[in-house]
Amino acid sequence: MARSMHIMVVDDEETICLALSAWLTKEGYSVETAASGQEALARMAEKKSDLYLVDFKMPGMDGLQLLAEIRARQPDAALIMITAHGSIGSAVEAMKRGAIDYLCKPFDPEELSLIMERVEAARAIQQAEAPVADHYAGTSQLSWGGIVGQSEALRVVLNEIEEVAPTNASVLITGETGTGKDLLALAIHMRSEHAHGPFVAINCGAQSETLLESELFGHEQGAFTGALKARRGRLEMANGGTLFLDEIGEISPKMQVNLLRVLEEKKFCRLGGNQPIDIDFRLVSATHRDLRQLLREEQFREDFFYRINVLTIHIPPLRERLEDVPVLADFFLQKYAQETGKPVEGLTPRAVEILMGYNWPGNVRELRNVIERVVVIARGRMIGAEELRFLKTYDDSCRSAPATLREAEILHLQGALEACDWNVTRAAKMLDIDRVTLTRKMKRFNLKRP
Amino acid sequence: MSVDISAEPLLDLIPYGEIDPLALSVLAANLQAVLGLPTRVRPDRPLPEDSFIPVRYQYDAVKIVGSLDRERDGARFRMGVIQRDLCIPILTYVYGESQLGGRAAVISLHRLHHIDRQVTFERGAKIAIHEAGHLLGLEHCREPGCLMRFSKQLEQLDLLPMRFCSACEYEIARLLKRAVQNRY
Ligand SMILES: [Zn+2]
Ligand SMILES: [Zn+2]
Numbered sequence A: 001m002a003r004s005m006h007i008m009v010v011d012d013e014e015t016i017c018l019a020l021s022a023w024l025t026k027e028g029y030s031v032e033t034a035a036s037g038q039e040a041l042a043r044m045a046e047k048k049s050d051l052y053l054v055d056f057k058m059p060g061m062d063g064l065q066l067l068a069e070i071r072a073r074q075p076d077a078a079l080i081m082i083t084a085h086g087s088i089g090s091a092v093e094a095m096k097r098g099a100i101d102y103l104c105k106p107f108d109p110e111e112l113s114l115i116m117e118r119v120e121a122a123r124a125i126q127q128a129e130a131p132v133a134d135h136y137a138g139t140s141q142l143s144w145g146g147i148v149g150q151s152e153a154l155r156v157v158l159n160e161i162e163e164v165a166p167t168n169a170s171v172l173i174t175g176e177t178g179t180g181k182d183l184l185a186l187a188i189h190m191r192s193e194h195a196h197g198p199f200v201a202i203n204c205g206a207q208s209e210t211l212l213e214s215e216l217f218g219h220e221q222g223a224f225t226g227a228l229k230a231r232r233g234r235l236e237m238a239n240g241g242t243l244f245l246d247e248i249g250e251i252s253p254k255m256q257v258n259l260l261r262v263l264e265e266k267k268f269c270r271l272g273g274n275q276p277i278d279i280d281f282r283l284v285s286a287t288h289r290d291l292r293q294l295l296r297e298e299q300f301r302e303d304f305f306y307r308i309n310v311l312t313i314h315i316p317p318l319r320e321r322l323e324d325v326p327v328l329a330d331f332f333l334q335k336y337a338q339e340t341g342k343p344v345e346g347l348t349p350r351a352v353e354i355l356m357g358y359n360w361p362g363n364v365r366e367l368r369n370v371i372e373r374v375v376v377i378a379r380g381r382m383i384g385a386e387e388l389r390f391l392k393t394y395d396d397s398c399r400s401a402p403a404t405l406r407e408a409e410i411l412h413l414q415g416a417l418e419a420c421d422w423n424v425t426r427a428a429k430m431l432d433i434d435r436v437t438l439t440r441k442m443k444r445f446n447l448k449r450p
Numbered sequence B: 001m002s003v004d005i006s007a008e009p010l011l012d013l014i015p016y017g018e019i020d021p022l023a024l025s026v027l028a029a030n031l032q033a034v035l036g037l038p039t040r041v042r043p044d045r046p047l048p049e050d051s052f053i054p055v056r057y058q059y060d061a062v063k064i065v066g067s068l069d070r071e072r073d074g075a076r077f078r079m080g081v082i083q084r085d086l087c088i089p090i091l092t093y094v095y096g097e098s099q100l101g102g103r104a105a106v107i108s109l110h111r112l113h114h115i116d117r118q119v120t121f122e123r124g125a126k127i128a129i130h131e132a133g134h135l136l137g138l139e140h141c142r143e144p145g146c147l148m149r150f151s152k153q154l155e156q157l158d159l160l161p162m163r164f165c166s167a168c169e170y171e172i173a174r175l176l177k178r179a180v181q182n183r184y
Helices: A014-026 A037-046 A063-073 A088-096 A109-127 A132-136 A152-164 A181-190 A209-217 A253-265 A291-296 A302-308 A324-340 A349-356 A363-377 A389-399 A405-419 A424-431 A435-444 B021-035 B061-070 B117-136 B154-159 B166-181
Strands: A006-010 A030-034 A051-055 A078-084 A101-105 A142-144 A147-149 A171-174 A199-203 A242-246 A282-287 A311-314 B011-016 B039-041 B058-060 B077-082 B086-088 B091-094 B096-098 B104-108
Touching: A006 A014, A006 A037, A014 A030, A014 A109, A014 B061, A030 A037, A037 A063, A051 A063, A063 A078, A063 A088, A078 A088, A078 A109, A088 A101, A101 A109, A109 A199, A109 B091, A147 A152, A147 A181, A147 A324, A152 A181, A152 A311, A171 A181, A181 A199, A181 A242, A181 A282, A199 A209, A209 A253, A253 A302, A291 A302, A324 A349, A324 A363, A324 B166, A363 A424, A363 B166, A389 A405, A405 A424, A405 A435, A424 A435, B011 B021, B011 B117, B021 B039, B021 B077, B021 B117, B058 B061, B061 B077, B061 B086, B061 B096, B061 B104, B077 B117, B086 B096, B086 B104, B096 B117, B104 B117, B117 B154, B117 B166
Parallel strands: A006 A030, A006 A051, A051 A078, A078 A101, A171 A282, A171 A311, A199 A242, A242 A282, B011 B039, B011 B077, B058 B086, B077 B104
Antiparallel strands: A142 A147, B086 B091, B096 B104
C-alpha cells in the first residue's frame, strides 16, 4: 500500500529516536529524527512532516514550546506528545494545546499501532477533498475516496450518502461481503458534521467476545489478568467523531445490551472502572447478514436493531452493476502496477469482456484480488485474455452449471483449483475462504488433482 | 545460474538458554518451507546477561540484535531464539525484533506460550517468518491474511494463515534470489 506519510521523531534520547524510527519504518513510513526542539525546527524549515512525535521533557525547548512553534509554522500538522509514565497532567495540557494524542512511555506495541491507525484515518479524511456530488458532476465516471464506478446503482447509493450524511442518525449499511461497505461508512463520516473528529472502525466479527469488549470499552489497570495499564477503548477514541461497527450481525445479545445502554445514556465505564465517561459519536454499522432474519430467530434484539437502523443504505452486489467492472478493474490495475513497479498499462477489449462476463461472487474484493494476481503474473504492457484464462474456465464451468447447488459448488471449487494449478492456498485466497475450509470441502466432494 | 541452496544455510537459528529442541526444529522447518530460506540450528548459548534490564525484568532486544549483527562467522542471516521476555526501550514488550534489510533478528517464545505446545510452536514459526521477512527487506503489509501484517494481539496472530499475500510472495521471491547471489 502506498503510504507517503512523512514523520519526524523528536527526542533527546537517541535510543528512543532509533527504536521509534525503526518501528515506523517497518510500517512503511519515511521517518527523520531530531535530538532537540531547535533541531526539529531547523529540519522542519527544510522539509515539513505530516506527523510529529514529540517528547514532552527535553532540555532547552520542551515539548509544549515545540508544539506551539510547530503549530505556528504548520497549522495542519498532526502532533503526538510522548510523556513519561505517570505524568498524565502534561499529556492533558498537550491535548488542550492541540496535540491529537499522547503516549506514556514505555507503551504497548498495540497502543502505538492503534494511534497510527487513527492518524491514518484522519489523514484520509483530510485528503478526500471535495464533496461527493462535485466529484462526479458532469462526468460519467464516479470516483471518490476509493469508491469507483459508473453504474446508475452506485449513483443512487452515493446520492443516499449525501442525504443521510449530514443528519446525525444511525446508519446501517447492508450488502454482500466484499462490496466495500467500509468505504461507504468512511464516505458518510467525511460528509457529516463529525468529519473533523476521528473515524474509528472495528470489525465485530474478527475477534472473540472478550477481546471485542475490551477493545470497545477499554479497561482500567488491573481489570483482568494482563491488564497492566489502563487503556482507552474504541468508544472513547470515537468521541466527537464516527464509530463504525463492521459485521454488527456477529455480536452477542449480551454485547447488544451493553452497547444499547451506551447509545442511550451516552456514557459508559471502562472495564474494571466505575467512573462514567461521557461520549458523543455518530454510529454507522454494517452487515452482510439479514438482520431481520436474525430478529425472527431471536439472535438479534429488536430494541438494538431499531437503535442502529434508523436509516439504511444498501449496496448492490457487483453482478447487479457490471458497468462498474471496467472502471474498477482499471482503478486496481493502476494501483497494483504502481505498487509492484510493473509496467502494466491496461486491459485489452477482450479482457474487459471476460471480466464483464463473470458473475463476481466475491464482489469488488474478488475483482481486486484477481487484478492483483494478474498484475503479478503479467509479462507485457497490456493484460489480455491469456492472463485471464483462469477466470474464464472458472466461470464457463459455473455457467453451464446444472441443477443443484451442490453441483454448482463442486464445479466452482474445481474451476478455482484448476485456475491455481491446484495450489490450495492460492485457490482459497481467490475464493476468499480460508485454507482449512477449502481443504474440508475438497475432502467432502472428493476433489483431487487429476 | 545454478546454486544448490540446500547445501549452504542462509539463516542460523541461535538458541539462547534452554529451548525445547522440538520448537527449534519446527521454526527451522517453517522458515525453510514457507519462506524458502535454508536454515540451520546452531548450538545453544548462555542467556545474554549483558542485555538484561533488571528494573524491567526483561531482555533488551535491540542489544541482542546488535551483538548478533557484529559476529563475523555464521550464515548471512542470524536469528536468536530466547525463552525470556523481550522489550525495546520505547515499547513494553516485543515478540521479535529485526533489522530491516539487515543481518540479525531475535524472537522470544515467552509471550507465545499456549497450553497446547503445537499452538506455541505455530506462533513462534509465524513470528520467526515475519522477522525473517524484515531481514529480507519487507515492510509491514496491510493484507489481512498475510504474515507480514503487524499483529496487535496474539488473537490476531492466531488468525493469520501460514502464508504471505501474493504481493509479498512476489517480493520475497525477488529478494531471496538477490540474497542467494550475495550470500557471502
Ligand atoms: Zn514486523
Ligand atoms: Zn503481504
